[in-house]
Amino acid sequence: MQKEKTDNFLDFNIFLNLYKDILEISISAIKDSNKDYIKTIDKTIFIDSSYVQTQVNLYKHSKPIKLLSEALSKLITCTTTLKPSLLAENLRKKGMHLYSIPLLSKTTFISEDDFSNIINSAQKIVELNCSTSKELLDKINNLFIIGGYTQLNTSTLKKIFKENNLQLIPPTYIANFSSSNLISQKDVDIILSKVELLFKTKILCISNLTYDDYINLSKAEFFDNYVAYSEIEDSLKEFIAFPKHSSDYGFTYKFNIFAKTNIRVIGLRSPVNNIFINKKDFDEVIETLKTYTSIYDIQKTLKLNTIDRRSFEAQNIDLFYNLPLTKEGIYVKTEDAKKFIDSYNYKKDLAAANTVFERYMLRINYSPNPKESLIPQTLKFFNDFVLLKSNKIKSIGGRDTAYYDLYNILCDTLKTDLTSITGELLQKELNKILLLASAKYRTKEAWVGFLDFLKLNCTHFKPTETIKLVSTSNKLQAYSRESFINLAMVLIDIIEDKNLIKKTYRNWNNSSALCYVFLHLCLAWRRNDLTTKLPSPNLNLISNLKDYNDFIEWLESGNELSERVSLLICHDIETKVKRFNFTASKNNENLACVIPKFLSRHLALILCINEANKQLAHKKYNKTNRLDISFTKRGIENVNSIFVKEFNTDLVAILGEPFNNIKATKSFLTLITEKSEEFGLAYGYYFAQKLRAHKSSPEVLSNTTKIYLDKDISKASVMAFAVGTMGSIKYNLLSLVDDEFNTTSLFNQANSIVALNLTPSQIESATKTLAIKSEDIKNNLLKILTTKERKDNFIRELLYGKNSYGKHNDTKCLFKIIKNMDNKVTEISVNENTQCPFRTESCIGCANLISTRYFMYFIEDKFNKVLDSLENSTSQIDKDIHIGRLQELYLPTILDMFDIFGKETIANLLNTKRYKELIQSLNTEENC
Numbered sequence: 001m002q003k004e005k006t007d008n009f010l011d012f013n014i015f016l017n018l019y020k021d022i023l024e025i026s027i028s029a030i031k032d033s034n035k036d037y038i039k040t041i042d043k044t045i046f047i048d049s050s051y052v053q054t055q056v057n058l059y060k061h062s063k064p065i066k067l068l069s070e071a072l073s074k075l076i077t078c079t080t081t082l083k084p085s086l087l088a089e090n091l092r093k094k095g096m097h098l099y100s101i102p103l104l105s106k107t108t109f110i111s112e113d114d115f116s117n118i119i120n121s122a123q124k125i126v127e128l129n130c131s132t133s134k135e136l137l138d139k140i141n142n143l144f145i146i147g148g149y150t151q152l153n154t155s156t157l158k159k160i161f162k163e164n165n166l167q168l169i170p171p172t173y174i175a176n177f178s179s180s181n182l183i184s185q186k187d188v189d190i191i192l193s194k195v196e197l198l199f200k201t202k203i204l205c206i207s208n209l210t211y212d213d214y215i216n217l218s219k220a221e222f223f224d225n226y227v228a229y230s231e232i233e234d235s236l237k238e239f240i241a242f243p244k245h246s247s248d249y250g251f252t253y254k255f256n257i258f259a260k261t262n263i264r265v266i267g268l269r270s271p272v273n274n275i276f277i278n279k280k281d282f283d284e285v286i287e288t289l290k291t292y293t294s295i296y297d298i299q300k301t302l303k304l305n306t307i308d309r310r311s312f313e314a315q316n317i318d319l320f321y322n323l324p325l326t327k328e329g330i331y332v333k334t335e336d337a338k339k340f341i342d343s344y345n346y347k348k349d350l351a352a353a354n355t356v357f358e359r360y361m362l363r364i365n366y367s368p369n370p371k372e373s374l375i376p377q378t379l380k381f382f383n384d385f386v387l388l389k390s391n392k393i394k395s396i397g398g399r400d401t402a403y404y405d406l407y408n409i410l411c412d413t414l415k416t417d418l419t420s421i422t423g424e425l426l427q428k429e430l431n432k433i434l435l436l437a438s439a440k441y442r443t444k445e446a447w448v449g450f451l452d453f454l455k456l457n458c459t460h461f462k463p464t465e466t467i468k469l470v471s472t473s474n475k476l477q478a479y480s481r482e483s484f485i486n487l488a489m490v491l492i493d494i495i496e497d498k499n500l501i502k503k504t505y506r507n508w509n510n511s512s513a514l515c516y517v518f519l520h521l522c523l524a525w526r527r528n529d530l531t532t533k534l535p536s537p538n539l540n541l542i543s544n545l546k547d548y549n550d551f552i553e554w555l556e557s558g559n560e561l562s563e564r565v566s567l568l569i570c571h572d573i574e575t576k577v578k579r580f581n582f583t584a585s586k587n588n589e590n591l592a593c594v595i596p597k598f599l600s601r602h603l604a605l606i607l608c609i610n611e612a613n614k615q616l617a618h619k620k621y622n623k624t625n626r627l628d629i630s631f632t633k634r635g636i637e638n639v640n641s642i643f644v645k646e647f648n649t650d651l652v653a654i655l656g657e658p659f660n661n662i663k664a665t666k667s668f669l670t671l672i673t674e675k676s677e678e679f680g681l682a683y684g685y686y687f688a689q690k691l692r693a694h695k696s697s698p699e700v701l702s703n704t705t706k707i708y709l710d711k712d713i714s715k716a717s718v719m720a721f722a723v724g725t726m727g728s729i730k731y732n733l734l735s736l737v738d739d740e741f742n743t744t745s746l747f748n749q750a751n752s753i754v755a756l757n758l759t760p761s762q763i764e765s766a767t768k769t770l771a772i773k774s775e776d777i778k779n780n781l782l783k784i785l786t787t788k789e790r791k792d793n794f795i796r797e798l799l800y801g802k803n804s805y806g807k808h809n810d811t812k813c814l815f816k817i818i819k820n821m822d823n824k825v826t827e828i829s830v831n832e833n834t835q836c837p838f839r840t841e842s843c844i845g846c847a848n849l850i851s852t853r854y855f856m857y858f859i860e861d862k863f864n865k866v867l868d869s870l871e872n873s874t875s876q877i878d879k880d881i882h883i884g885r886l887q888e889l890y891l892p893t894i895l896d897m898f899d900i901f902g903k904e905t906i907a908n909l910l911n912t913k914r915y916k917e918l919i920q921s922l923n924t925e926e927n928c
Contacts, residue, residue, distance in 0.1 A: 010047035012038065015052060022059060024105035033102040055103035058663060062109035065098065068118060072177070075122050082177060084108070091118075094172055107252055121175030129185035130169060136188055140195055144871035160194045205267035208281070214266060222276075225531050226266065229254055229275040239289060239326050251275070261285055261324035285325055292323060293337035295330045302344055312336075315343060318620070342366065357390035360398035369411035377417040378410060385453040406450070409436045409443070419460045432465055432652070439640070439658040478666035482720040483655045490519050490654060494647050495602045495775075503646045504609050505552050508617045511610040512635025513642040517651075518606055522595050527636070527661040528585050534630045535576040537607045541568045548612035557610070566604035570595040572910075573607075793821040795893065798850070806843040806850075814848035856897065860909050863890050867911075871918060877920065888916075 016027065017494055023030075031038060036047040038465040069084045076082065088098055088108050096118075098108050110118075131139070160166070169182035176182050183191070208215055233634075240257065251267065254275050258265045263285055264278035299307055312319055317340060320331040332340065346366040353359040361383075372379055386403050393399060400471060413433050421429060430451070454461040479487070494500045494514065504511040542565055545551050561569075577581075577593035584591055595603060608629065635642065642657045643649045651659045797817045798802060804816035813836075836843075843849045870882035897906050 004027045008049045009046035010049040010052060015047050019052075019056065019104070022056075022104055024107065026680075029106070031102060033692050037103075043699045055101055058099075059101050059104050059109075061112050062099075063112055063115040064100065064105070065108040065110055068110060068115055071115075071119055072122055073128050076177065078535075087177070090177060091174070091869060095175065097441055121173070125169070125175045125372065128443050129181075130182040131185065131188050132182060136183055136191065139188065139192060149568070155197075158193055159193070164190055164194070166190065173632075203269050205269065205275075206267075207255070207265040207267075208262055209257055209264045209266075224277040225278055225280065227279050229281075230276055235282075235286060237348070257325065260322070263324075267304040268802075289323065289325060291334050292320065292331040293334045294325075294326070295332065298332075298337055298341060301341060304695040312340060313606065315340060327695060327740060331353050332925050355390045356393055356400045357387045360390070363400065363404040364407065369408050372407075375410060375414045375417050377419050378414065379407070380441060381419075381454060381458060382407065382410065382450060383458070388453070389449065399442060399446075402440065402446045405440065405443045406437060409433055409447075418454065422462065424459075427463055435652050435657050436640075477663065478670050479655050479663055484664070484667040486654050487517075487651070488521050488651055491521065492602055494649065501605075502556075502649050504606070504613070505556065506616060508610070508613040508632050509635040509638070510642060510646050511606065511613045512631035513639045515606045515610040516631050516636050517639060517643075517659060517664075518603060520661070520668055522599050522603065522668075523593060524590060524665045524669050526584060526586060526665075529591060531629060531631055532585070533582050533591060533638070535573050535580075536611050536630075537569045537604065538572045539608060539611065541565055541572065542608075548615040551608060551612045552616075560606050561601060561608070563601055567597065567600040569604040569608065570600040674880055696919065790821070794818075795896075797821045812842055812850045813843070814850050816848075817850075856906070856909055859890070859893060859897070861893070863910055866890060867914060867918060870922075883919075883922075 006311055016023070025033075031045075034047070034051070037051040039046045065088050066084045069082050069087050072082050072087070091097055091110070096110065096114060098110055100106065100108055135359045162166070164892060165188075166183070166187045168183075169176050171179055171181065173182075200211060204211075204214070215917060236257065238852060251269055251273055255265065255267045258277065261281075263281040265275060267275040279780075295307055295309075295312075299305070309319055315336075316415070317332055317336040322329075323331050346362065350359055352360050353362055389403075410433065413436065413732070414429060418426070434444070435448060437443045451463070478484075491514070495518070504514055516530065519525075519534070523530065525533070539545060539548065539551055542551065542554075542561070545554060550587070574593045574595060581592045582593075583589060614630065640651050643651050645660075655663075657663075793815065797820050798812060801812070801820055804812050804820055806813045818862055866882055873882060894906065894910065
């Protein structure tokens with residue numbers, strides 16, 4: 001036995017006892033699996049000790065596959081490939097050495113080194129946050145809800161990997177327990193960004209939504225809200241003319257169909273090649289398109305080869321070009337199309353009518369008055385009258401228009417049949433209709449004829465007065481003084497009323513009517529001149545406005561024109577008329593434009609509104625011609641009806657008859673003068689109320705305003721008729737030359753003015769000349785007197801210059817003064833003091849004439865104003881400032897005037913006594 005031990009065999013029982021802690025199999029299993037290493041001697045079992053040692057050592061440096069599986073499961077989330085049996089199979093395929101230790105266990109083992117290597121590699125995979133190829137494709141598809149990249153070819157991915165030096169972790173890698181390649185999260189992000197860029201630039205086409213909108217769409221939202229192009233193609237064919245061959249309209253053609261719409265569209269080029277349209281957007285556009293009709297369809301309906309688009313503009317029908325999802329062409333609203341077709345058929349039928357009665361009835365059938373049901377009996381008589389006249393008339397000559405106008409006047413005026421009215425009420429209604437019908441001679445003629453017809457055919461019709469047709473050859477007379485004054489009051493009230501003036505915003509007809517009538521308060525122009533010669537107001541004078549629409553929105557926001565801006569706008573218009581020498585169309589005489597200050601705010605506002613409306617109308621209807629027309633024809637011709645409908649003002653009730661340009665102009669020339677307030681005229685009185693913010697009324701005079709008037713109104717009105725137009729200017733002229741004129745009675749003043757024997761045209765011409773000359777002198781001086789030195793030289797030459805006298809006593813020549821103070825003016829030589837550089841016989845009327853007497857009056861005025869300011873000063877600083885002005889500016893000039901004109905002359909002109917007393921009082925205060 002001892003010998004056997006020396007032969008490296010160990011007693012089996014000793015073996016079991018030694019290694020019982022690590023044995024994992026039964027004794028029988030050990031004996032069965034290790035037969036070659038076990039011997040029995042004398043019934044004692046021995047096992048090869050070297051074999052045992054080898055097996056035990058191997059066991060100590062090995063790890064069971066089960067332990068590897070458990071360790072990996074903690075790192076990697078996987079339910080299949082990490083099971084011990086599958087894991088062992090996976091590792092064997094990768095060439096890993098797996099083995100068993102039959103002496104100790106039936107478990108499969110792996111070396112400690114391999115175990116550590118696998119765990120470390122798996123840890124790196126976890127840290128890289130790897131994804132499989134399938135997971136990468138899923139992420140790509142999750143980016144793009146339509147799934148266009150399910151067919152992404154491998155060449156595209158290979159190209160991305162190559163260009164960005166990306167690495168794949170193949171399935172053969174020891175820590176890759178999936179069946180596909182693994183990609184690190186860093187590389188996945190790079191791939192996704194590259195694929196997204198490729199998708200955005202090469203594949204995706206979107207319209208009316210952003211890329212973020214598209215990305216944020218869920219699949220449910222997409223499939224609920226979008227349809228494929230093929231599903232709406234049939235609906236499109238109703239509006240779009242497709243090419244004959246389908247090959248002519250591919251992806252780009254289809255996508256561009258929606259380019260000019262607000263429909264949200266998602267398009268995918270190859271490999272998807274499909275377009276998806278938002279169902280709601282598409283349905284809304286289709287419903288909108290059904291409200292339009294093409295001009296081509298109108299042509300087919302009317303059987304015309306073409307239609308001039310100006311025909312639509314004439315009816316104020318908006319034209320629409322290249323509507324979305326439509327064939328190229330011009331479209332109109334369906335209701336406007338019906339209106340145009342009806343109008344065309346009406347004109348066609350009207351042209352085909354052979355009698356006045358047929359044309360008259362056609363007009364009524366196409367455009368009946370909604371109030372005709374109130375006077376059925378009257379209209380029956382009127383229709384019989386028209387039929388009777390029609391049978392007697394051979395030439396139509398527009399008489400049907402007169403009858404139709406009278407038909408509307410009857411319907412709009414009468415509340416009941418004429419046959420049921422008697423007495424004064426009947427006569428009142430007849431006179432009212434006469435006033436309305438008198439706007440057109442033929443309409444008035446038809447009314448007088450109808451009255452005669454009623455007298456013969458209606459026994460109940462018995463007017464108290466006979467109405468006769470008066471020839472229009474008589475000259476039109478001016479409106480009464482009270483009527484024209486009332487008109488002025490009402491017009492200003494309309495402009496002051498926020499609700500009424502808003503009716504002119506974006507309505508050229510309304511603003512034309514109001515502006516046209518208002519202009520008669522300050523301009524005596526003919527109708528054609530008002531329409532075509534009136535300069536446009538300069539809206540650039542109103543700051544922070546980009547265009548005319550901005551101006552209207554500015555007003556709608558509650559803004560108002562300031563008095564300063566209003567004056568600038570009116571002055572700009574006056575200047576344009578003067579500088580550009582606007583002339584009347586009839587006689588080529590120069591037009592005069594003088595806008596009174598008290599009217600400037602109202603006139604500037606309505607002029608600007610009207611100009612904005614004109615520009616917006618031309619832009620809206622694509623008009624490029626006749627921008628010189630200030631007012632619409634409809635606005636001028638329908639002045640009376642527009643005022644009733646829009647401004648709740650009956651001009652007929654105010655004026656006693658419809659508004660007329662000639663009568664209004666005569667009224668203005670007769671009754672309204674620029675200085676009417678000086679005589680206490682009611683017109684001036686009313687504007688005084690407005691300017692002082694007192695409530696005004698045609699019937700009631702403001703008590704507050706009376707303190708501003710120092711003359712009796714009734715006497716003033718008599719005086720106004722006596723002195724006539726320009727009376728105020730005659731009054732001022734006589735006041736200047738006669739010191740006692742202001743102290744005489746109104747009657748004597750009126751006689752003196754009449755005796756002056758100056759016609760309005762003579763006064764206007766003289767004042768116009770004076771105004772122009774004064775303006776020229778002012779402008780010349782502003783250009784010349786640019787520095788203090790030049791101003792001093794000018795005053796010195798004006799006072800002391802011996803070679804700058806004019807041809808008359810106490811006059812100086814502006815040209816000579818400038819020539820002597822500035823040697824640069826050498827073009828014209830003046831050798832003698834009395835020689836004129838312009839070779840005129842007299843200085844009167846010359847723009848270079850400066851009266852020294854006028855200069856003295858100017859100095860007197862300035863001197864007195866400084867004294868007033870000094871006397872009214874409350875602070876010592878203000879007093880010092882005004883004293884400095886007197887001593888440094890005015891006293892040296894006055895002393896010079898003493899030398900030139902004589903001390904006595906200047907003393908009589910300037911109140912030097914007041915100056916001395918004022919200075920003495922100030923010195924006394926200072927000493928106290």
